[in-house]
Amino acid sequence: MGDGFFTPFGKHELIPQEEALEIMHKKGSLKIGIPKETHFQEKRVCLTPDAVSVLVANGHQIIVESGAGDGANFLDNEYSEAGAQISYNTQEVFSQHIILKVAPPSLEEIEYMKSKSYLISALQLSVQHKEYFNLLMSKKITALSFDDITDESNNHPVVKILSEIAGTSSILIASELMSTTNQGTGLIMGGIAGVRPTEIVILGAGTVGQYATKAALGLGASVKVFDSSVSKLRNLQNHIGQRVFTSIIQPKELGKAIMRCDVLIGAIRGTGRTPTIVTEDMVKNMKTGAVIVDVSIDLGGCIETSEITTHNHPTFEKHGVIHYGVTNISSRVSRTATKALSNFFLQNLIEIADYGGIETFIKREKGFRNGIYIYKGILTKKIISDWFGLPFNDINLLIF
Structure with missing residues (x-):
């Protein structure tokens, strides 16, 4: 540069450069299969007819297996009127590029899937x-687990949705069980x-506990x-908007x-197996007829005397206390x-299409990527690797 003018940049750095413009993604057309759930007492379905109508209007193809919405009282003709193709062939539904279902598929259903397709389920x-x-x-x-998808706050939106439902439902269930019509x-x-x-005593101040x-x-x-956790108890107080009795878990x-309560709600969550908080001796001291x-x-x-039950036979009695242990509330x-x-x-499906397809969306959205446990045939979750002794690779090393 000329004398008397100092700059930390070299001459070549001061030459005007070409502007790099963002390349817009070409919107993709999705082909989605929604099979009928075969898992025991699973009645939910991933998309309503209204949602299907929006997707079809955006140029996507949705194939719904006949009867997929029956458990949630959505009929085939509602899906058909929304623009979905109703199929009576399970294999045809599973042959779509993206399979969207609630429960994980059975081995037979996986056999129906095409190579290099995408699975979104629990x-x-x-x-x-x-x-x-x-x-x-x-x-x-x-394969992607929707339970593990995270949002911008690193929360798990699907888990939160289902926890809100479970928390509210737990109180309504307890109310039914206390009525004389249910003994x-x-x-x-x-x-x-x-x-x-x-x-009522509620164990756990997470989302389930808050809504309960x-x-x-x-x-x-x-x-x-x-x-x-004191911070969870404080968050619960703020979420509820009124003062409520809260306490750190101390046995005494x-x-x-628990000895005085009419209803005990167990809503404790752990990173692995839920820790046992309430011992059998504590249950023995509860009121007769408590729930x-x-x-x-x-x-x-989180209660030592709890056992898994079903929607058909949801309760059992032990030590004079009614227990409800359905896993899928x-x-x-x-x-x-x-x-x-x-x-x-x-x-999420609209955003996937806007990005030009699920592959680009996986690369761009870390929260969505967190849900992947198998990527193009390669295991990407260490917890699964440790559990079953399978080799795994970090997803971030595979996609870039």
Whole structure:
């Protein structure tokens, strides 16, 4: 440069450069198969007819297996009128490029899938077998667990949706079980003037606990919430918007509360198996006819006497206490759960198309990428690798 003018840049750096413009993605057309759920007592479906109508209007092809929406009271003709193709051939539905379902597919259903296709479903790791993963990998399928998808705040939106439903439902279920028509004690959930309100103990201040607390307070019940995290208890207080009894989990304080309560809701979550918080001796000290709803039973349960039950036979009695241990509570209100899931999937499917396809979306969206456990036949989750002794690779090393 000339004398008397200093710059830290070299001459070549000051020459005007060409502007790099962002290349717009060409919108892709998606071919989505929605099979009928065959998992025991699974009544939900991933997309409502309204969501299908939006996707079809955007140029996407949706093939719905006949009867897929029956469990949530969505009929075939509703899907047909929304623009979906109704298929009576299960293999045809599973031959689509993207398979969208609630429960993970069976081995027979995986056989129907085309090589290098995409699967979006729950994983349910605790009940899976090694051959499930081996079969997916042999067909070079990219499989994604919607439970593990995260948002910009690193929360799990699908888990949160289902937890909200489970929390509210747990109180309504307990209310039913206390009625004399269900051989309960005949108490109303809440209270009326001059009568002591129902006493409820909730273990866990996460999303399930928050919504259970909100529902119980709304009905007029007296609520006590226990958790091992002070910050979670504080968040619950802020979420509820009113003062409610909260306490760190201490055996003596918890034991007294459980002994006096009419309803005990188990909503503790762990990273693996749910820790046992309530011992059998504590249950023995509960009132005769008291009700336990262990929402965390799908991960082992936080109450020692809990056992897994079904929607057909949801309860059993032990030590004079009624126990409810259904693992899939949201399927009990399948239409509401379907609408909530559909809202989530519709938004993501539209974004996938806007990016030009699911492959580009995976590369650009870290939260969506977090849900992938098999990428083009390669296992990408260490927890699955440790569980079943399978080799794995980091997803981030495979896509770039």
